[in-house]
Amino acid sequence: MTSSAFPSDLAHVGGYDWPRAPTTSSLKAGYRRIWEKLRVLDDQKADLMPDDLERLSGSLIPDDLWTALREFQFKRLDEVYLDWARHTDGPYTVCAFVTMPSVPQGILVDWAKDRGLDLVDGAAVPAGQGALIVPDLSALVRRNMEGRAAMRAYLAELDGASRNVLLGVSSWTWTYLAQTSAIEAVVSDARSFAPFNDKALAELIGTHMSHDAFKSAETGKDILSKDDDGALKDSYLKTLAARAFGCPWAALRLFDAAVNRQPDQKDKGENAEGKKLDEQATWLQDRAVPQLPNHIRRPSHFLLHALLIHGPMAAKDVGAVLPMTLPVGLPSALGRAGLVDEDAGMIAIREKSYPHVRRILSEAGFPLDLI
Amino acid sequence: MDTENYDLTKLFNDLTGWSVLQIGLVIAICFIAYQIVRFIVPRVAEHLPARFRLLVLNLIPLTRLTLFAVAVFLIIPMVFNVTLKNFVLVLGGLGVAVGFAVKDWATSAVAGIVAVFERPYRSGDWIRIGDDYGEVIDIHTRSVKLRKADDDVVTIPHSRIWSENIVNANDGEKTLMCVAEFMVAPDKPTTGIGDILTDVARTSPYLDWARPVKVIMRNEVYATRVQLKAYPFELRDQFIFITDLTDRGRDALIGAGISIVSTPEFGSYKQRSRD
The missing domain is CATH 3.30.70.100 (Alpha-Beta Plaits)
Structure with missing residues (x-):
């Protein structure tokens, strides 16, 4: 999976080129969102889309696309970190690899295991050869007095480490630490996956899903068709890249959630010959951002924000990082809204809902992740 | 003397029933438009991202000023025969009326116009005037309304900007110390x-x-x-x-x-x- 449209390197934190939606698209979305919040509009209208379409219950994204994307990103990690990670002589440095919460959990663990690198879960730097990979620093961060003392001690230990260390950290945890602690004095280099823009997404979708014709419900145009200059004619993917904040995993999940097609087209073999192109096309209609009930909106924002900073947490531990009394059943309510998952007593932001969660917190004025 | 009488009689246009109806319509339309803006804007602002909320709330005093100017601009030619001489006469008469009858109201109204442009406070700001500290929830022609932390609403005439220091805790920013x-x-x-x-x-x-x-x-x-x-x-x-x-x-x-x-x-x- 190589293409000139794909990013060729990791992005330096602070230099992440956030994809932007076309202005008209942003204005339309903002206008729509206000009306949704005022409960004037309940569901999105799409006059251009045929009436007999259904949302797919399963996923349209083939497994080989996910695999190819993962391999592509592994190569980017190899190019930047592999030689450095196998380096055993000093001087030793601490690097951070910052990922959005929409990047699959454990991607750094899988890469490190695959490349035979040392992994450690706890806040310790055991002696050894080559780089030490800390897969998830977020799990070690606690936004309370004890947590800050522990983080200071850990940073001091990292500062004196006698081997290279790569910290895997969520973009929210990184931003919190960068703005409220001395982590940037200890970490010499922080990078993240580079953003996928509309062209990269078009390449990704076009290569692995070439048998489908995708149409935007907003404009009725084919989202993959290009003009003579090679630019995409429709702005759907540009908007998608912006809504996913450049994260290809988030973009593909939003794309998948937007799919509408005729029930008989789920099975490619049943494609009726001779049907008009409009009838055969797979239509894309973006789902609305979930609405939170008014009476739990504010505490929900604080809980979502805490989960983004700390990663998955046990319900009983939430009180240690949020000095406020949350309404009983709040995690369940957020689960019903499709924003969090509850599994074995752990609450976590639902990966596929991350773009919605970030947007909700952005609108509420909360401090956001900056990469 | 005849000339003076002639000028005074020409000061006003003939007010027919239709003119009165037109004036009434202009006032009613401007009033309704202002009330609509006052009703909608705060509700929409509550749902906007925090960074836009204060900006949008400030549309209310601007709209009020604009509608007032439009109403005056439309009504004056209906009532008065607008010439330079008449304009001076009306202005003089108005000055006397304002000076004696509604001096305090006029002082506050002028201060209100100054406040729109000088912006010692804007809708959504947290300000202190005298002992009262609260959020600016409404800016009227004559006064500003604050909602204090204990949920009391205080109405303060704009004229206090002439004589008192206005402490603005956020000055249009989305945060304060x-x-x-x-x-x-x-x-x-x-x-x-x-x-x-x-x-x-x-x-x-x-x-x-x-x-x-x-x-x-x-x-x-x-x-x-x-x-x-x-x-x-x-x-x-x-x-x-x-x-x-x-x-x-x-x-x-x-x-x-x-x-x-x-x-x-x-x-x-x-x-x-x-x-």
Whole structure:
């Protein structure tokens, strides 16, 4: 999976080129969102889309696309970190690899295991050869007095480490630490996956899903068709890249959630010959951002924000990082809204809902992740 | 004399029933338009991202001023025969009327127009005028309405901007500095107080991460006054933010063995000094 449209390197934190939606698209979305919040509009209208379409219950994204994307990103990690990670002589440095919460959990663990690198879960730097990979620093961060003392001690230990260390950290945890602690004095280099823009997404979708014709419900145009200059004619993917904040995993999940097609087209073999192109096309209609009930909106924002900073947490531990009394059943309510998952007593932001969660917190004025 | 009488009779246009109806319609339309804006804008603003809320709320006084100007511009030619001489006559008469009858109202209304452009306060700002501190919830022609922390609404005439200092805590920004105060015993070491209180602020869920946190200490006669200064990311969280800082800050200081001066002790210090 190589293409000139794909990013060729990791992005330096602070230099992440956030994809932007076309202005008209942003204005339309903002206008729509206000009306949704005022409960004037309940569901999105799409006059251009045929009436007999259904949302797919399963996923349209083939497994080989996910695999190819993962391999592509592994190569980017190899190019930047592999030689450095196998380096055993000093001087030793601490690097951070910052990922959005929409990047699959454990991607750094899988890469490190695959490349035979040392992994450690706890806040310790055991002696050894080559780089030490800390897969998830977020799990070690606690936004309370004890947590800050522990983080200071850990940073001091990292500062004196006698081997290279790569910290895997969520973009929210990184931003919190960068703005409220001395982590940037200890970490010499922080990078993240580079953003996928509309062209990269078009390449990704076009290569692995070439048998489908995708149409935007907003404009009725084919989202993959290009003009003579090679630019995409429709702005759907540009908007998608912006809504996913450049994260290809988030973009593909939003794309998948937007799919509408005729029930008989789920099975490619049943494609009726001779049907008009409009009838055969797979239509894309973006789902609305979930609405939170008014009476739990504010505490929900604080809980979502805490989960983004700390990663998955046990319900009983939430009180240690949020000095406020949350309404009983709040995690369940957020689960019903499709924003969090509850599994074995752990609450976590639902990966596929991350773009919605970030947007909700952005609108509420909360401090956001900056990469 | 005849000429003077002639000019005075020509001062006004003939007011027919249709003219009166037109004037009534202009006033009604402008009034309804203003009420619609006053009804819709605050409701829409509540649902906007925080950074746009204050901006949108300020459409209300601007709309009021614009509609007032439009109404005056439309009504004057219907009532008056607009010539330079008539204009001077009307202005003179108006001056006398305003000077004697509605002086206070006019002073406040003019101050209100100045306030729209000079902007000592805007809708959504947190301001202090005299003893009253609260959020600007409405700006009328004559007065500004504040909602205080205890939910009282105070109406203050704009004319006070001529004679009093207006303290604006956020000045159009989406945040403001909050201060939590602690009085610690002056005869004990204060080592670590700064770090402890900085940690307290940086672990608050209400904190605006991008703004600085500062700890200021000052010796006073009976205690050392410690001020923890930080910014919440949401203006309306200021009181709960100060509560959070005070609550956890006090516990953290006590936990670190730092003595907080309590009121009886404070009193006994005073008493001792008097003795």
